[in-house]
Amino acid sequence: MEINRHWSRLQRFTSRGSAGMLFLAAAAACLMRGLFFARELYGLLAVWFALCAAFAVLAGISGRAAGGRGSLLEGPEAGEGNTGGSHKAGNWMLIVLLGCPIILFALYAVQLLRGPLSVQGTLNELLRWGLYGSFAYFAAVCAVSRRGAGFLAALWHTLGMTLCLSGLLAACGLPLRYAIAYTDSAAVSATGARLGGLLQYPNAFGAVMAVFLLERAIAAAEAAARDSHRAQSTARQLLCTLPLFPYAAALLLSESRGALLAAACAAAAALLRKRRLAAPLLVSAAAPAAAAALLCRQLARAGLAAEPLPGLLLLAGCWAGALLAGLWLCRRCRGAAGGPFAAMLLAAGLWTAAGSAVLALLRGRISGPSPTAAARGLFYRDAWRLAGEAPWLGQGGETWRSAYLAVQSRPYVGSQVHSGYLDILLNLGTAGSAAVLLMLLAAGILAGRNAPGLLPPLLVILLHGAVDFSWSYGLFWLLLFLLTARALAESHQHRLTGPRRDAEMNRRASAQQAGTRVLLIAVVCFCLILSALSFKLWKGERLFSQAARSSEPAVQSMLLQEALHYNPYDPRIVVRFAGLLPQEEKEEQLLRSLEYSPGDAGLHWMLAEACLKGNEPGTALYWVRRSIELDRFNAFKWRSAAEGMLQMGRRALAKGDLQRAAASAVAGQELVRGYRLLALQEHIKGPEHNDRSFEFSGGTEEVDAELDQLIAAVYNVQPLQTTANSL
Template identity: 30%
Template sequence: MPAIVVAIASLLFAFMLAHSAYRYGMFFDVNFYKWEWVMMSVAVGWAVAAETAGRIRIRRQTKSPTLGLSPGSSARASVLPGWSSVPAEAYGPVAISLLYGLSLLNEPASVLGTIEQAIRWSAYAAFLMTGYMWFGSGRHPFLLGAALQAAGLFVIGGALAGWMGWISFPEMIMFTGDNQLSSVGARLAGFMQYPNLLGTVAGAYLIWQWLLLARAGSRAAFISAAVLVIPAALTLLLTESRGAWLSAAAGWLAGLLLVTRPERVKWLIYSAWTVIGAGAAYRFALEAGLRSGGAAGAAGMSATVLLLAVLLTGAAGFAVIRAAVSRRSGRRLEIAAWGGWSGAIAALALILPSVIHGRLSGHFQTAGARSMFYRDAWLLFREAPLLGRGGDTWRMLFTRIQTYPYIGNEVHSGYLDMLLNLGLIGLIVFIIGLGLLLRRVWMRDRTGVVPIGLLLIHAAVDFDMSFGYYWLLLFSWIIYYSAGPLPGGDQVAVKPLWRTGGNRAYTAQIAVALTAVALFTAAAAYGWRFDRAVQHRAEAVALTGEAQAASLRSALSANPYWSRIRIELAQLAPPQERAALLAAGLRYEPQSVPLLRALGRSYAERGDAGQAAAYLRLALRYDHYDRDNQTTAIVTMNELAQNMRAAERPADARYAAETALAFFAAFQSQGEAAKRGGRDFDVTPESKAAAAASRRLLNELAPA
């Protein structure tokens, strides 16, 4: 493929990586819909264009209007490589997407969550395949590397700019007074708004920069790594993510073992200089960031100048080290490298403020909280061990089985989340797919598994895999390290997709490729529809009355599985339509607590005490450790009791009041059980007042 085309492709990759990070890491599906269908459309469009170009080229060469005349002809005749340049290992995400599609036949916990995951994995597959079509020849690897570096500079540089107050972005810094979460009271979260993910990304980039520094064949590659490596290390420190720190340490050790002996000396020296530079930068950046409070322009000129001076000095230091190392070799240099690295670690301990040491030596309560997630996840897994319950299983169902009160919409393990969603079968397919891609990387450059492996290791104890940006970055590195022929081997000729015939393996290849095309087409259509629903809902925010209701109806028509739209529309719909509108949503999310709660309140408004109590009871059963949920149920039934008394319906009033008191008694009982387990779950003042009112009402009512 011409270099200019690859250059344009690398610009698109850099944009997609940077933009996905900027849009909150593409954690929220509403931000990702548009780009999902765009990526799938690009993949299919490029493949069709490439194969068509190959067909035309071979026709011209053979001067024959007949198809498939030349069995020896290949896509080498095509200007643009297509599906045939995509390795079989890249179809792993397609299998995951298909499994999510099949989950729709197995009564998933959430139809919307399952479809969203199918769309996501189709988009990931499209991104991976497009990357192999654009960069799979391995002819211009520096262009993809430049795209990764540019995106990394945007993510890391943007995060540091937010810390220093140079730019403003929502929740770029997580401020907290809880020393269990932060030693200094603030953690850098970046555009993704999550310190742990930012720390993991910074750690992976840090490891990659050391690899580039140790192997840089050109001045430009060396300079780019020298400029980014200390900011990456500084970002890692500012996130205060212990999991990311430990993952980065493991990555450093793995890199040390995998690089060659001459590279090992550089690895030690460059990492030692990075540690010193990052420690010094941290001293200047810490107070400036705390003073800025995330406000633009508040860090001060002196802190800005000092930080920039440290970063520039650090980058220049790498050039000096490179020149010095190039003139020396042998055992003495190795001993000096080890000594320098040991000294740098000791210096870092002295440079860093003592308060940050506490982050490593104590406050491990968050690890205990995650152990509760994992125990409850095991209970949930046992309900559907083979096939799982589809997308968003944990988010939809954990409140039903949680043993203690906690806030945990994410299970904090990407692999466990996959196990809950797709069961053992899905997890096995997932691990095999990743393993095949890593094998491809290992066979071409085994050091490539280090930054990739860092991302995969940390995801075992956090929800990094819930972010679209995570997968785009991971797959970009996989493409970068696995593109091109094997070392010492020849590039294998590839066949254009349009040529039929041939052996069974090639026929199977065509069938798999066409399956991917069909999947991308269907997923892109859903992505486009869901994106339209998001737009209609956004329009409804600025409208009122009938116009607002009409816009929400359009949104619901585009995405009938979205419970949030149903609840918002029900508030505007006539009373006689509300229950039917809400009940229809239970077909797609049968255990949706917001839907059940809204249904209970809807029936309470209509004076139907039996139905109101039934739906609110279900809502409490599926989410018994939510104070708001408990309070809403008690207050609603008390209000219904008062209304029934005013309407001279004493039997209904008595039933509603007794139900309110039963709900309150269960609330109190759960609070006592939580206290015995060392957790707080006190009844709310509103629920106490409602229970007291219901009790008075029962005392005032004559015996039935």
């Protein structure tokens, strides 16, 4: 009895503690722009890993009180009698799902030992996967608890409606900074305004809305199909169809073609597997789709800047109309004497009207040429070439962000590779890609076996991640693990049960107790180390922000030096601090920082600038060339490097050092010729994808003429005139 009482307390502690951790992560995802910017997460991660350590300690203590069983690290126990093959396969899939984030975490740790392209980027990814892995474990623990299914469903719907309504309310007139993205480019937005919500990026916001929309649409269709031959509970139907309209409206207002296509493909896959859902899905989602199209047209005319009162009334009216019409259609579909046929015809008419309204509004974006798709083709080709440099283990976290300026074949702007799969390949090579694919496969199998209705929204995450950088948002990984946990909670084979009191179970518990204690100590130590690391990074980021706001150089220098003490890996801090140092100290600081960021173009250029102010043309040319190799489509650097060589040559000539003056002038002319040739090649290719406006500037011609004059002064001859000029 005493063991059972301690076991019950352990179950309550683990389930409630896990629920609290899940809620914390979900709230942070809403408030921190979907967990996109790593520098915003350091404070959260410091608290998160500290709580994980405390949670593990308390769970271990409670487990020992329960007779050595029920530790957080032991995982869920199956109920008695569930020893079939499907149960064992489900356990293996769960182990794979929870183990792959640990493998990815370990691979990033290995990259730190090997010397990555960016230590800061690798640390960011390592901390992220520590968060994702622990979140997945808490979600699994919550799923196998007795009340876990209800909590996970409530958290899911709360998260979805918070994100959705925040965007819609902003479009209807309530102030929310950066919730709407405005543009003058018809290729980017057909209406000039796109809804980004709390994520502040329309494509990612649209993908999130597609995930929640498809989950509710499949649930509504399954409910309608299940109760087609009996009286339908109005409350159940109401809960299923209530969120359909806002999700659909938010998806349309985001104008995300990738999200729409991913949702369509996932829905088609679901209907191919369960053809009986086609008619219920058509009927239950017809009215919300039509109302969403109507709202989209009305708000688009106002540029998503409606007045608050009319906008809110329009939103409420469309929502109420969609809900009432949807319930009426579902009831007609269950009626007799031709009711289902008439309901199907009416639903088809509503779908046609909705499609016509959306096509009329977004025709240019849907049927016209897509410059963004062509640009992504360039990204992918350049990324494949970069991946070939380290195909097995990659080059560490944020490889594309660190190296895209060096490998880009055209002067585009894109610090994100726009493909989650390619991003993992660049970071961790085929080893990391295999782990991610295995994890996604395990998630798909768990969802398909336990809750097939959750497989389509999971497919949206997998499909959209292939064509955009949605996986750079931590929110998408949280959604994936939440979906899998909800599917796990649907299975009656995975429930925490009381301790089995047979002799075999007691012997097994005693044998595992020592190993569990060692594993528990390791987990606590790792969590404390990650918490301390996150705190140091947070402190460095905070001091850097304070220095950026200060206008006094002395205060800036003090704050930046302290920030560099806490975080010596961030190139932004180094560049800002080096700009306040004397010449010799600047070069030493930059050379030290290159050990942590060997591929950073900014550090190399600052070192080149420092050398251009010296008296060694060979050293200056070396660092200039290295800097330009890392950012060759930067017209400012080409021109500034040529001007720097000119000034160096003039200083040498004034001192009577003719050899250095001549060497500087010749080096400057080489830079001008390389700049002119590269600019000519880009001019021949045309202006498409020249996002950085890379061209040969007229001021460089003057610099070239002055370099000729410098050489003439060195050799005391007149500048040569070309045949064209003489004619």
